[in-house]
Amino acid sequence: xxxxxxxxxxxxxxxxxxxxxxxxxxxxxxxxxxxxxxxxxxxxxxxxxxxxxxxxxxxxxxxxxxxxxxxxxxxxxxxxxxxxxxxxxxxxxxxxxxxxxxxxxxxxxxxxxxxxxxxxxxxxxxxxxxxxxxxxxxxxxxxxxxxxxxxxxxxxxxxxxxxxxxxxxxxxxxxxxxxxxxxxxxxxxxxxxxxxxxxxxxxxxxxxxxxxxxxxxxxxxxxxxxxxxxxxxxxxxxxxxxxxxxxxxxxxxxxxxxxxxxxxxxxxxxxxxxxxxxxxxxxxxxxxxxxxxxxxxxxxxxxxxxxxxxxxxxxxxxxxxxxxxxxxxxxxxxxxxxxxxxxxx
Numbered sequence: 444x445x446x447x448x449x450x451x452x453x454x455x456x457x458x459x460x461x462x463x464x465x466x467x468x469x470x471x472x473x474x475x476x477x478x479x480x481x482x483x484x485x486x487x488x489x490x491x492x493x494x495x496x497x498x499x500x501x502x503x504x505x506x507x508x509x510x511x512x513x514x515x516x517x518x519x520x521x522x523x524x525x526x527x528x529x530x531x532x533x534x535x536x537x538x539x540x541x542x543x544x545x546x547x548x549x550x551x552x553x554x555x556x557x558x559x560x561x562x563x564x565x566x567x568x569x570x571x572x573x574x575x576x577x578x579x580x581x582x583x584x585x586x587x588x589x590x591x592x593x594x595x596x597x598x599x600x601x602x603x604x605x606x607x608x609x610x611x612x613x614x615x616x617x618x619x620x621x622x623x624x625x626x627x628x629x630x631x632x633x634x635x636x637x638x639x640x641x642x643x644x645x646x647x648x649x650x651x652x653x654x655x656x657x658x659x660x661x662x663x664x665x666x667x668x669x670x671x672x673x674x675x676x677x678x679x680x681x682x683x684x685x686x687x688x689x690x691x692x693x694x695x696x697x698x699x700x701x702x703x704x705x706x707x708x709x710x711x712x713x714x715x716x717x718x719x720x721x722x723x724x725x726x727x728x729x730x731x732x733x734x735x736x737x738x739x740x741x742x743x744x745x746x747x748x749x750x751x752x753x754x755x756x757x758x759x760x761x762x763x764x765x766x767x768x769x770x771x772x773x774x775x776x777x778x779x780x781x782x783x784x785x786x787x788x
Contacts, residue, residue, distance in 0.1 A: 448489070451640035457539070457585050458708070459512055465661055465662050465663055466655075466662075466664075466665060467662075467664060467665065468569045468661035470715075471617075471740055472506045472656060472664040472665070472666045473629075473649075473650060473654065473656075473666035475550075475552045475592040475594070476616075476649075476692075477592050477638040477669075477734075478530060478549065478551070478552065479502075479733075480499055480502045480503075480517075480519055480534075480542075480773075481497075481499040481502075481517060481519060481532075481752065481773050481775075482741055482743065482751075482752025482753050482754045482771055482772055482773040483497075483499070483719075483727070483729070483743055483750075483752045483754075483773070484499060484503060485733075485739060485741065485754035485756065485771055486717075486719075486729035486730070486731065486739055486740060486741015486742070486743070486752065486753070486754035486755075487689060487715075487717025487719055487729050487730070487731040487739070488715045488717040488729070488730075488731020488732045488733040488737075488739045489691065489692055489715040489717070489718055489733045489734065490673060490675075490689040490691040490715035490716055490717035491503040491504075491673070491689065491691070491715075491717070492504045492633075492645035492646065492647055492671045492672065492673030492691050493635070493644055493673040493674050493675040493689060493691070494643065494645075494673075494675045494687070494689050494717075494719075495507030495508075495510075495635070495645065496508075496511075497510070497511070497515055497517070497775060498511070498515035498516065498517045498534045498535065498536040498546065498548075498610045498775060499534065499548075499602070499775075500536075500546075500598075500610075501534055501536060501546040501547070501596050501598040501612065502532075502534070502548055502550075502596065503550040503647065503671075504610070504633040504634075504635060504645045504646075504671075505546075505598045505599070505600055505610030505611055505612045505631055505632075505633040505647070506600055506608040506609045506610035506633040506634050506635035506645070507600070507608070507633070507635050507645065508536055508544040508545075508546050508598050508600035508610055509542070509543070509544050509554055509600035509601060509602045509608035509609075509610060509635070510608070511536055511537075511538045511544050511785070512533070512538055512689075512784060512785040512788055513538065513555075513777050513778050513779050513780075513783050513784060513785070514536065514537045514538065514777070514778040514783055515534075515535070515536050515775060515776065515777050515778070516534070516535050516776045517532070517533065517534045517535075517560065517667050517773060517774070517775040518532070518533050518534075518773060518774050518775075519531065519532040519533075519771060519772070519773035519774075519777075520532075520771075520772070521559070521769065521770070521771040521772075522634040522770075523594075523767070523769055527554060528552065528553070528554055528682070529552075529553050529555065530549070530550075530551070530553075530771075531550070532549070532551075532773075533548070533549050534546060534547065534548035534549070534596075535547055536598070536601075536757070539786040540786050540787075541602075541785065541786050541787035541788075542601055542602040542603075542786075543601050543602070544598075544600040544601075544602065544610075545598065545599060545600075545649055546596070546597075546598035546600075547595070547596065547597060547598070548594075548595070548596040548598065549593070549594070549596075550592075550593070550594045551591065551592070551593050552591070552592040553580065553589055553590065553591040553592070554587070554589065554591075554634035555587075555588060555589045556587050556590050556596045557589065558585050558586075558587060559585065559586045559587060559588050559621065560585055561620070562584050562586075563581050563582065563584035563585045564693070567755060576737075588620075588621040588622075589619065589621075590619070590620050590621075591617075591618070591619045592616075592617075592618050593616070593618070594614055594615070594616050594617075595614060595615045595616075595617075595668070596612045596613075596614045596631075597612065597614070598610060598611070598612050599611055599614045600633075600705050604716065605639075606636060606637040606638070607634070607635070607636050607637075608634070608635040608636075608673050609632075609633065609634050609635070609741040610632075610634075610635075610773050610777070611630065611631065611633070612629075612630060612631035612632075612633075613628070613629075613630055614628070614629045614630070614654075615627070615628060615737075616628070616629065616630065616654065616656055618656065618658075623658065623659050623660060624658070624659050625656045625657060625658040625659065625664075626656070626657055627654050627655055627656035627657065628654065628655070629649075629650045629651075629652070629654030630650070630651050630654075630743075631647060631648065631649045631650070631651060632647070632648045632650050632651050633645070633646065633647040633648070634646045637738070639676040641676060641678075641679065642674075642675075642676050642677075643674065643675045643677075644673070645671075645672070645673045645674075645675075646670070646671065646672045647667055647670075647671040647672075648666065648669075648670050648671075648675075649668065649669040649671065650667065650668045650669060651668055652667045652736075653665050653666065653667060653668060653715060654666035663781065667695065667696050667697050668696065669693055669694065669696075670693075670694040670697050671691060671692070671693050671694075672691065672692055672694070673689060673690060673691035673715075674689070674690055675687055675688065675689035675690075675694070680719075681720070682722070683722050683723055684720060684721040684722040684723055684724065685720070685721055686718065686719070686720045687706040687718070687719045687720075688716075688718050689715075689716070689717045689719070690714070690715070690716050690717075691714070691715040691716075692712055692714055692715075693712070693713040693714075693715070693734055694711070694712055695710070695711045695712075695713070696709060696711075697711065698711075699710070699711040699787070704734065704736075708780070713734035713788060714732070714734065715731065715733050715734055716732045717729065717730070717731035717732075717739075718730050718731065718733055724742065724745060726742075726743075726744060726745075727741075727742060727743035727745070727752070728741075728742055729741035729742065729743070729754070730734055733756070735756075735758070736758060736759060737756040737758050737769075738756070738757055739754055739755065739756045740754070741753055741754035741755065748777050748778070748779050749774065749775070749776055749777075750771075750774065750776075750777070751772070751774050752772070752773050752774075752775070753770075753771070753772045754769075754770075754771045754772075755768065755769070755770055756768065756769040756771075757769075777783075
């Protein structure tokens with residue numbers, strides 16, 4: 444692999460048609476951006492496209508950011524697979540004027556401290572040939588490197604009317620593996636619609652222009668668009684609070700076939716189902732099922748200006764066959780003071 448960074452901005456499908464033969468539609472190239480964020484949404488199995496009404500909307504549905512009336516900050520940390528993989532998320536969102544919102548979200552997925560033995564093998568038998576079968580490692584020459592995936596989302600959302608919001612993301616992707624790296628640019632377009640009270644519809648076309656990730660090796664990977672659609676309905680006055688079921692579908696065009704929950708030829712469909720119950724807007728209990736065939740549960744507490752949410756996910760296979768469980772906790776801080784209230788309210 445060669446060592447040179449290629450930075451390519453993609454804003455139209457026509458751009459993809461002009462690049463060289465090393466460009467491929469890479470299945471799962473954007474998978475690290477599909478892990479989900481926020482203990483609330485993850486506790487509901489990720490069924491959040493039509494629910495998104497807080498700072499995490501920058502990830503799930505940029506249009507939902509227009510629901511904000513106060514600035515918010517969110518943080519999340521997760522350690523997966525026996526603490527092997529670190530997953531971190533942070534976001535900030537600010538309402539502006541009477542009908543707009545802006546946000547910034549950052550995600551990092553990393554495996555750190557990977558031993559690099561490429562330069563540690565030495566000619567132990569003195570035959571002048573480096574051969575793993577006959578030679579030995581010099582442990583003093585072993586170094587470490589990281590595998591890191593970064594994504595930065597810049598979000599704009601607008602209240603077009605009382606019951607229809609829209610939003611867009613411009614996102615920058617940065618990936619590194621030892622001395623190799625890749626950079627990409629992508630765009631998402633979202634919509635949020637309330638046809639009648641307490642019934643919500645959402646859609647988010649991720650990587651709408653087909654995101655190109657350019658590696659320093661000369662290889663270019665294209666991330667295909669994913670259409671996320673969802674619906675949610677809030678039943679009020681239920682046991683001292685409300686209960687809200689939600690259902691999402693991820694429609695992909697990567698020919699995933701049997702790796703998906705079901706498919707029609709190259710088009711795959713994956714479901715997220717979730718349920719949230721709150722008691723007096725103070726205690727939250729959640730459950731769901733996500734596209735990775737995991738059952739999820741979660742809980743949250745709403746304190747003055749602070750939300751704390753936890754989610755737990757387990758694969759549906761037997762204990763012997765399944766990967767380790769996932770535990771995620773997130774906090775969200777809301778500057779809920781009159782001086783920060785959106786203009787016009």
